[in-house]
Amino acid sequence: MYMGFKHLHLTLVVVSILLLIIRFVWLMRGSHLLQKKLFKIMPHVVDTFLLLTAIGMVAMVPWLEQGWLQEKLVLVLAYIVLGFGIFKLATSNVGRIGCFVGAMACVGLIANLARTKVPFLLG
Numbered sequence: 001m002y003m004g005f006k007h008l009h010l011t012l013v014v015v016s017i018l019l020l021i022i023r024f025v026w027l028m029r030g031s032h033l034l035q036k037k038l039f040k041i042m043p044h045v046v047d048t049f050l051l052l053t054a055i056g057m058v059a060m061v062p063w064l065e066q067g068w069l070q071e072k073l074v075l076v077l078a079y080i081v082l083g084f085g086i087f088k089l090a091t092s093n094v095g096r097i098g099c100f101v102g103a104m105a106c107v108g109l110i111a112n113l114a115r116t117k118v119p120f121l122l123g
Contacts, residue, residue, distance in 0.1 A: 002060050009053035016050055017107060019043045024086060024100050028093065067119040072110055074122065079106040 019042060026034040033039060063069045085099035113119065 002057060005053050005056045005060075009050065009057060012046055012050040012053060016043065016046050019046060020083060020086075020103065024096070027087065027096065066117075067122060068113050068117045071119040071122045072113045075106045075110045075113070079103050079110070082106065 019039075023034060023039060023043065025031075026039075058069065061069075082099045082103040086096050086103065090096040090099055109121075
């Protein structure tokens, strides 16, 4: 059961990151596609299922004993705030690019944590 959650979670991670990148490019280019209802709703649906699969996996392991999971949660929260910054808070392209770079850095750190299971910020 855990592996099923994990595979679905990883698929949703890829879709979520691709949606963020695509929407960021559209935002920077001023594309009308960013205003399409599908692309306003789909990221929230994907991220909701991503969160549900994460909760499902966490329920199967003693997460308080896993320092890397706590660190991953902090980085996921930072990623969410930076994503919000890209589309809602930043008023300039410099701010949007800064938020995007920060979000992608979080993705890299999260991927490293998931792979190594070794915390490096809170460890």
